[in-house]
Amino acid sequence: MxxxxxxxxxxxxxxxxxxxxxxxxxxxxxxxxxxxxxxxxxxxxxxxxxxxxxxxxxxxxxxxxxxxxxVDPGVFVPRRRTEFLVERAVALARPGAVVVDLCCGSGALGAALSCAVAGVDLYAADVDPAAVHCARRNVPAERVFEGDLYEPLPAGLAGRVEVLLANVPYVPSGEIALLPAEAREYEARVALDGGADGLDVLRRVTAGASRWLAPGGHLLFETSERQAPSAVETVARSGLVPSVAVSQELYATVVTATRPLG
Incomplete structure (x- = not known):
């Protein structure tokens, strides 16, 4: 009651x-x-x-x-604007697709995609033990792995991932202090801090993406409008084909990086 x-x-x-x-x-x-x-x-x-x-x-x-x-204490709270990232991923994911939710936090993105697309083969990973513990409450526990980016994923996924969600931290280190107190004091810094220009984690994700993506597979990530041009350059340098989508309603910018079929 x-x-x-x-x-x-x-x-x-x-x-x-x-x-x-x-x-x-x-x-x-x-x-x-x-x-x-x-x-x-x-x-x-x-x-x-x-x-x-x-x-x-x-x-x-x-x-x-x-x-x-x-959402457990200390774990990154999924933002409404990130629903746009899920929408873009849902449009690309076929029923039964192999999906990875990287930097998964609570597992919200993977859970939402799994509900929207039938039978997806979902895996998730995060470096933060608290996030991993939380994600195992939202998606199948045996599919959530603890470790740095791709390192803990099953080796058999290499070259098979059709949709790679990576809600990487992208706040520049020097701007963490400008965030609302709710974020900077109660969410793990590792979920917020993207390095000097906010793109450090993204560079590592894009550098390794081609090994894990299937031909024609897609990496999707959120960034800021200001960072989008640099993020697109980062994607292109990694041999992936970038495209940018913007939601004015949610004030969200999503970059899709596609592995060429060849």
Missing amino acids: SAPSSAPAFSSVVSRLRAAGCVFAEDEARLLLSCAHSPAELAAMVDRRVAGLPLEHVLGWAEFAGLRVA
């Missing part, structure tokens, strides 16, 4: 959230009230949110691409 949703309880929670600077206090209050099982649990959840924890870490889940994805 959820906590009482009486007007006084709702009003009290909204007031505390507003005082803490929560822009969508009413919406957050409804979610907290619906998820708490007792007044004591509600009070504890509100305390954590007021202290600055991301709402998704307080609730234990995030809404992403129509799914409720488990």
